Amino acid sequence: MTEKYYDVAVIGGGPAGLAAAVSACEHGAAKVLVIERDKVVGGILNQCIHNGFGLHYFKEELTGPEYAGRFAEMVRNTAAEVVTGTMVLGIDTPESGPVIRCVSREDGYREYRAGAVVLCMGCRERTRGAIAIPGDRPSGVMTAGTAQRYVNMEGYMIGRRIVILGSGDIGLIMARRMTLEGAKVLACVELCPYSNGLNRNIVQCLEDYGIPLYLSHTVTGVHGRGRLERVTVSRVDDKRRPVEGTAFDIECDTLLLSVGLIPENEITRDAGIEIDRRTNGPTVYENMMTTRPGVFACGNVVHVHDLVDFVTAESMRAGAAAAEYAAGKRVSGRVIKLVNGEGVNYTVPQMIRPDNAGKVTEVFFRTNIPRKKSVIRVMSGDTQIASFRREYMAPGEMEKIPLPRVLLDRAGDTVTVSVEPAGEAADRA
Amino acid sequence: MYDVLIIGCGVTGAAAAYSLARYDLKVGIVERFNDVACGATKANSAIMHAGYDPHPGTKMASLNRLGIKAAKKICKKLDVEYRPLQSLVLAFSEKDMEAVRELYARGKKNSADVRILDRKGVLAAEPAASPDCVGALHSRDSAIINPWEFALAMAEVAVINGADLLLEHKVTGIRRGRGKLTVVTDRGELETRFVVNAAGAFAEDISAMAGDTSVKSLPRAGQYYVLDKEEGKKVNSVIFRCPDENGFKGVLVAPTVHGNLLVGPDAEPRADADDLSTDRESLDRIMKSGLSSVPSVNFRNIIREYTGVRPTTSEKDFVIGVSRSCRRMINLAGICSPGLSSAPAIGDEAVRLLGKQGLVLKRRRGFIDERPPVVRLAELDDEEKRRVIEENPLYGNIICRCETVSEGEIVDALRRPIVPRSIDAIKRRCRAGMGRCQGGFCSPRVHEIISRELGVPMEDVMLDKQGSFIITGRTGAEEN
Numbered sequence: 001m002t003e004k005y006y007d008v009a010v011i012g013g014g015p016a017g018l019a020a021a022v023s024a025c026e027h028g029a030a031k032v033l034v035i036e037r038d039k040v041v042g043g044i045l046n047q048c049i050h051n052g053f054g055l056h057y058f059k060e061e062l063t064g065p066e067y068a069g070r071f072a073e074m075v076r077n078t079a080a081e082v083v084t085g086t087m088v089l090g091i092d093t094p095e096s097g098p099v100i101r102c103v104s105r106e107d108g109y110r111e112y113r114a115g116a117v118v119l120c121m122g123c124r125e126r127t128r129g130a131i132a133i134p135g136d137r138p139s140g141v142m143t144a145g146t147a148q149r150y151v152n153m154e155g156y157m158i159g160r161r162i163v164i165l166g167s168g169d170i171g172l173i174m175a176r177r178m179t180l181e182g183a184k185v186l187a188c189v190e191l192c193p194y195s196n197g198l199n200r201n202i203v204q205c206l207e208d209y210g211i212p213l214y215l216s217h218t219v220t221g222v223h224g225r226g227r228l229e230r231v232t233v234s235r236v237d238d239k240r241r242p243v244e245g246t247a248f249d250i251e252c253d254t255l256l257l258s259v260g261l262i263p264e265n266e267i268t269r270d271a272g273i274e275i276d277r278r279t280n281g282p283t284v285y286e287n288m289m290t291t292r293p294g295v296f297a298c299g300n301v302v303h304v305h306d307l308v309d310f311v312t313a314e315s316m317r318a319g320a321a322a323a324e325y326a327a328g329k330r331v332s333g334r335v336i337k338l339v340n341g342e343g344v345n346y347t348v349p350q351m352i353r354p355d356n357a358g359k360v361t362e363v364f365f366r367t368n369i370p371r372k373k374s375v376i377r378v379m380s381g382d383t384q385i386a387s388f389r390r391e392y393m394a395p396g397e398m399e400k401i402p403l404p405r406v407l408l409d410r411a412g413d414t415v416t417v418s419v420e421p422a423g424e425a426a427d428r429a
Numbered sequence: 430m431y432d433v434l435i436i437g438c439g440v441t442g443a444a445a446a447y448s449l450a451r452y453d454l455k456v457g458i459v460e461r462f463n464d465v466a467c468g469a470t471k472a473n474s475a476i477m478h479a480g481y482d483p484h485p486g487t488k489m490a491s492l493n494r495l496g497i498k499a500a501k502k503i504c505k506k507l508d509v510e511y512r513p514l515q516s517l518v519l520a521f522s523e524k525d526m527e528a529v530r531e532l533y534a535r536g537k538k539n540s541a542d543v544r545i546l547d548r549k550g551v552l553a554a555e556p557a558a559s560p561d562c563v564g565a566l567h568s569r570d571s572a573i574i575n576p577w578e579f580a581l582a583m584a585e586v587a588v589i590n591g592a593d594l595l596l597e598h599k600v601t602g603i604r605r606g607r608g609k610l611t612v613v614t615d616r617g618e619l620e621t622r623f624v625v626n627a628a629g630a631f632a633e634d635i636s637a638m639a640g641d642t643s644v645k646s647l648p649r650a651g652q653y654y655v656l657d658k659e660e661g662k663k664v665n666s667v668i669f670r671c672p673d674e675n676g677f678k679g680v681l682v683a684p685t686v687h688g689n690l691l692v693g694p695d696a697e698p699r700a701d702a703d704d705l706s707t708d709r710e711s712l713d714r715i716m717k718s719g720l721s722s723v724p725s726v727n728f729r730n731i732i733r734e735y736t737g738v739r740p741t742t743s744e745k746d747f748v749i750g751v752s753r754s755c756r757r758m759i760n761l762a763g764i765c766s767p768g769l770s771s772a773p774a775i776g777d778e779a780v781r782l783l784g785k786q787g788l789v790l791k792r793r794r795g796f797i798d799e800r801p802p803v804v805r806l807a808e809l810d811d812e813e814k815r816r817v818i819e820e821n822p823l824y825g826n827i828i829c830r831c832e833t834v835s836e837g838e839i840v841d842a843l844r845r846p847i848v849p850r851s852i853d854a855i856k857r858r859c860r861a862g863m864g865r866c867q868g869g870f871c872s873p874r875v876h877e878i879i880s881r882e883l884g885v886p887m888e889d890v891m892l893d894k895q896g897s898f899i900i901t902g903r904t905g906a907e908e909n
Contacts, residue, residue, distance in 0.1 A: 037827065087827035101811065105826040105836075109815035127867040129655070129733035134707045137735070139892035139899050143869045150873055156887060156900040181904050225703065226896020242709075253901075266831075266865075269659075 005113045006033040006081075007326040008319070009100055011088050011267065012120035014043020015308050016299025016315040018071035020118045023319030025078035029326055032080035033112060035102060037087045041075070042068030043122055044145065045308065047152045050173055052200070056309035067308060083107070091117060091271050093292050115326030118318050119268055119282070119290070119297040123304055125170070126260040128222075133165075135222030138229070144170040144258040148177070157181060159254025163231055164188045165219050167195035167202070169306070169396075171258020176205035178256075185211045186250050189233055191218045191240055194370045196396045198306060219255065220247060228253050261304045271295070278346035279303040286352040286361050287331070288318035296322045303348045303364065306398045310364070331356040336411055341379070341418025343367050345395070352415075354408040361403045365417060370394045373422040376401055380411035389422060431457040431593075433783065434612055434621035436600055436635050439470040440580040441764045442627035444776030446587035447503075451798075452780070453791045456592040457621065458584070459614060461599040462894055464854040465584045465847060466577040468629045470769070471857065472653070472705070472737030474694065475685055476667055477501075478767040479516060479570035481536025481543050488747045490539045492771035492778065497570065499773035500579070507582040507800055509575060510686040516571035516667035517546075517555055519562045519722055525671040529566045542570040555666045557723050571667050575686050576769055577857045581847065583776075585800040588846045590793065595619075597895065600628075603638040603758075610639070610757050623788055624758045625779050630702030630740040632748075632762035640754030644762045645743040648702040650736050651694025652711045654719070657730040657865050660690040668722050680718035682726065687832075687860060692719035692726065694737065702738045732865050739765040747771070749778055756786055801845060807833040807860075828878070829871040831864025839875060843882040850883065852876060853893040872899075 007029040010017045013036030021034045040046065045053070048064025055061055058070065075082060086104035093099075098117045103109050125143040140159055148170065150156045160183050164171045167190040175185045188206055193216045195202050206213050214233065220242050221232030235246035263281040274283045274291040281302040282290040288298050298318035299311045333355035338347045347365045367374075371393040378386040378401070385407045393399060401417070408415075433449055435442045438460040449456050460467075477497045483489035504511035520526045529545060536543030544567050551558050551565045558565070588594050595614075602613035603624065612619045628635045633646035661684040670679035683691050693715050716728055742748050742763035752758035759782045761775055768775070784790050804817055806824055818825040823837035842849055842858040849855050852862065855875050862868030862875065876899065880887045891897045 037830065085826060087830065087833070089833065103806075103814060103818060103825045103827065103835075105818075105822045108818040108822070108825050109811060124866045125869050127732070127869060129867050130731060132654075132707075132709075132712055132731060132734050134709045134712065134734070136704075136706045137893075139897035142872075146869050146872065150900060151904055154873060154877075154887075155904050157902045157904050158900055160901060220709070222706075225705075226894065227898055 003099070003111045003113045006031045007115045008032045008118060008322045009098070009112055009114035010034045010118045010120055011100065012036065012043065012122060012301070013041035013082060013084070014120060014122050014299065015045055015068065015071060015311050016122065016301070017118070017120035018068070018075050019312045019315035020120055020298055020319035020322065021080045022071065022074045022078060023316040024118070024323040025080055027320040027323035029323035030079065032078070034075065034080060034082045035086050035088055035100070036082065036084045039084055041072050041082060041084065047148045048173070049152050050177070053308050056307065057312050088267060090267055091295070093271055093295060098294055116294045116296060116322035118322050119295065119301050120299050120315065121264040121267065121301045123261040123263045123300040125257070126262055128257060131259055133219055133222060136224055138222065138224035138227050140224070140228030140253050141222060141255045142257070144174045144256045147256050148174055151177060151181065157183070159183060161186060161252040162254040162256060163219070163250050163252045164256045164258060166190060166258035166260070167197045167213060168258040168260065169197045169201050171256060172197045172201040172205040174256055174258070175211050176209060179209045179211070185209070186252055187212050187214055187233070189214045189217045189219060191236060192216070194394065198396055199394070218242065222255065228255055231255055261300065263301045263304065265301060268297070268301070276346065276350055278340065279348065283350045284348060286349050286357050287321035288314065288349070289321060289325070294325055303346065306396065310398060334413065336408060337414045338363065339414050339416040341377070341416040343371070343419030344417050347417055352403070352408060354405060357405050357408055359405055361408065363401050363403055363417065365399050366395055367393045367399065367419050368395060371419065371421065374419050375422045377418050377420065378403065379416045379418070380414070385411050385415070393419065430609065431455050431619065431621035432788065433623045433625060434459065434619055435625040435627055436612070437627040437629055438465040438580070438584055438594065439468045439627065439629050440466065440576060440769055440772045441629070441761050441775055442625070443580040443584040443587070444772040445625050445627055445761065445779040446592055447583035447773070448776035448780045450587045450590040450592060451793055451796045453793045454788070456587065457595060457619060458587070458592060459595045459598040459600060459612065459619070461597065463597050463850055463891065464857070465594070466580040466857065467894065469737055469740055470580045471577045472735050473576060473769055474681055474683065474691060475574055475576050476681070476683065476769070477572035477574055478770045479536070479543070479568035480539050480541040480767070481532050481566065481568060483539065483767065485535060485538040488749055489767060489771065492747065492774040493767040494539060494541065495774035496767070496771035497572070500574070500770065501572070503583065503773055504574065504579065506798065507586065508803055509578045509582045511572055511574045512686050513572045514665070514667055514684070515554065516568050516669065517551060517558065518566040518669045518671060519551065519558060520564045520671050521562055523563070526564055528671040529564060532566045536566070536568065542568050555664065555668065557664045557725055558668060559722055559724055573667065573683060573686050574769070579769070581858065582800055585846045586798060589797050589800060594847060600635060600638070603635070605639065605755055605757070610755070622757065623783055623786065626758055626760045626762065629764070630738055632740060632760060633742070636752060636758070636760055636762065639752055639758045641752040641760070643753055644748055644760060646702070647741050647743055648699050649696045649739045649741050650699035651696055651739060652707050652715060652734065652736045653691055653693030654712070654715065654728070654731050655733040655735070656690040656692065656726065656728070657732055658688045660726055660730050661685065661688040663725055664690065664723060670718070670722055680715050680722070682719050682723045687863065689732070690726065692716070699738055702740070705736045705738065707734045707736050732867060741765045747775070749775065751782060751786060759783060804838055804841060806835045806838060828874050829861035829864065831866050832860040834859050834861040836878060839878050840882060843879065848883070850879070851891040851893050851897070852879070852899070855879065
């Protein structure tokens with residue numbers, strides 16, 4: 001069998017993969033390959049026809065396809081090769097370097113060898129089955145992203161009277177989208193006492209159209225044998241259990257689910273790469289390398305991002321590191337483990353090697369509940385090495401803190417990131 | 430005029446059609462849904478029972494033993510997914526051990542492979558079993574199967590041998606005439622010399638249409654969880670618990686032939702057998718029960734829940750025999766567990782009864798006992814993958830990423846003797862949409878392929894049964 005060799009092979013041609021490829025080329029990788037399963041690159045951005053992308057990275061407001069288009073253009077201007085319609089079945093990581101197994105209609109079954117691999121498979125939506133909504137099993141119940149594909153890509157209407165469960169960003173965006181297409185969006189129902197979407201989306205997608213948002217409510221029944229006819233909605237208590245006597249029905253033909261995203265790490269798991277239970281993504285070092293040498297990961301496959309701009313920035317770092325790895329650079333030295341303290345759901349990266357950390361390492365995390373004036377503390381044992389103040393924090397928005405190299409050098413082998421209300425305690429800082 | 434008209438194309442009707450296919454007869458099958466295997470056949474535990482459970486001397490006992498032997502051969506011959514797998518009936522108390530000993534005695538009388546294991550033996554045979562167990566009944570005669578493919582394969586052979594499969598035909602009445610029966614459907618009348626009533630939970634209604642009101646359906650619903658393949662890897666056996674005081678086998682934990690994990694069912698009376706709803710209380714109970722058998726199951730990895738309605742009757746045994754009021758009708762009623770295991774033997778039994786009623790059974794010349802081969806890309810090794818994609822590049826175009834199902838497999842399914850017309854019908858044949866994303870990514874693409882291959886508008890492609898439409902029109906169209 002003829003195996004082609006690439007310095008850097010990127011699995012997935014969405015925003016993460018495209019940025020990683022561009023960056024790998026910029027950092028000296030001569031042969032770069034992007035493997036995309038769809039017919040075109042761009043990933044899920046292609047169906048996100050609303051605007052709001054690129055404010056950080058391009059300093060202007062773009063639609064999803066425009067953002068993807070800019071990166072597709074940047075890739076075209078490099079020497080990177082792109083294969084589409086190609087599904088990666090798995091990666092093997094023997095001593096001699098990673099091997100990628102894939103199939104496509106045009107080229108059949110193939111294997112590629114690579115100096116380094118960057119995993120950019122993105123994420124998938126949590127389904128009705130995964131959250132076990134009881135009731136009948138009619139049609140008309142689908143994830144918001146699937147609906148978005150039908151409406152924005154295929155040009156089909158998926159219903160007329162719509163209830164949305166979950167106030168994640170895709171659900172909010174679809175509330176507006178379906179309204180603009182002439183459907184009646186009857187309610188957005190959210191289990192938590194707060195929305196998990198971006199605040200701007202709550203305003204622009206619900207409030208502007210008078211769509212009621214039911215916080216601390218959930219769908220407790222689905223009715224209809226052919227097509228959906230109605231859903232039952234109930235209030236939930238502080239343990240998120242339905243409260244008896246609060247149920248009411250909404251007649252609708254469609255229930256869209258926006259109840260969470262799950263990084264797609266089947267290839268990662270099969271390759272035996274360590275997965276962080278909190279993120280459902282691979283555990284990564286400061287340069288986005290996973291626990292398997294030569295295998296890097298970035299974008300939503302590592303942790304679900306709020307803005308694509310941050311995916312791009314992260315992927316640029318991963319692409320650069322992959323190019324350096326392929327060129328023979330190896331990192332050694334001590335490893336600092338980041339620990340999730342009070343109020344912190346996860347951190348990315350999970351591990352930092354100070355010798356490779358550059359001047360500043362950016363650490364991303366999400367907090368567990370909405371918070372007003374807060375202090376983020378970075379502690380090494382009992383010693384605080386850094387603190388940051390925030391006027392407002394929410395689980396729907398990613399937090400970013402810079403950790404300078406000089407501080408990391410002073411830290412022990414574990415560093416805890418935590419959040420607490422600002423106040424008298426904060427004055428310790 | 431048909432020689433035999435089978436009412437219902439679940440596994441029982443399909444098995445009867447398959448048994449009849451080897452005789453020179455004109456056979457019809459009427460099915461009210463838009464596909465075969467849409468009732469209890471698609472929503473059960475997918476187990477071939479070893480045969481220790483039924484009481485000796487019952488039809489269940491004899492047909493179960495005969496059925497699993499025949500099923501094993503049929504699955505091999507017709508390439509149906511089937512995997513022998515040991516089974517355990519866990520005991521958690523001395524009282525449970527009494528039940529195990531009783532099952533052991535029954536198993537011996539039924540000539541099933543059985544033995545009793547102590548706690549150590551159980552944990553050696555199945556390390557995932559709860560360490561709280563005190564022992565178990567163990568059998569090597571059980572298996573797991575793809576139940577809808579089993580029914581489909583038998584129905585396909587029947588169709589290949591000339592049987593008419595009339596989908597979306599709901600039987601509304603039966604008239605008895607001289608030397609024939611007229612079966613009235615919502616799409617016209619059909620004449621036949623004999624009828625086989627394989628209407629599952631609705632066998633009572635069909636029986637009554639011919640004047641026999643002795644069949645009393647008492648359907649029982651059972652709910653299940655399906656879990657991700659991560660969980661399916663955790664067990665290497667079908668794990669039952671001791672029957673409770675009501676005689677139910679209890680919640681089982683078992684892998685599926687596709688590598689997922691099933692946890693369920695409970696057993697609750699359900700007056701309306703078409704009510705396939707799930708409910709929170711039952712699902713919570715099932716989760717608890719499953720965890721007590723296999724504590725390591727991670728219910729964060731559930732991907733689906735479903736309800737199956739067992740076609741139980743007032744009898745404790747299968748109700749198989751000539752209708753009391755109409756000698757031209759054979760009732761195959763009350764085919765609840767172990768109905769799937771018994772199906773091939775029930776089909777043969779139907780043929781025997783029809784013969785006794787005067788149906789002339791002449792061997793069909795040129796009987797074709799095979800069906801078109803099935804390519805399952807995910808199961809091929811790399812070299813075979815290379816070869817099939819070279820022959821047909823559509824096998825290289827992956828549509829369902831979770832289960833690695835290609836466009837080629839979907840197109841194959843659409844060109845088979847029994848044409849799938851819905852997204853779920855494709856799912857039952859190729860697994861597209863059966864994985865962890867539950868069709869989130871692939872269903873719009875499967876939708877498009879069905880529309881393209883069958884030449885039907887997108888709007889007319891259903892998710893599952895009739896009426897389960899997915900799209901309501903084009904965007905941008907004015908509503909009037």
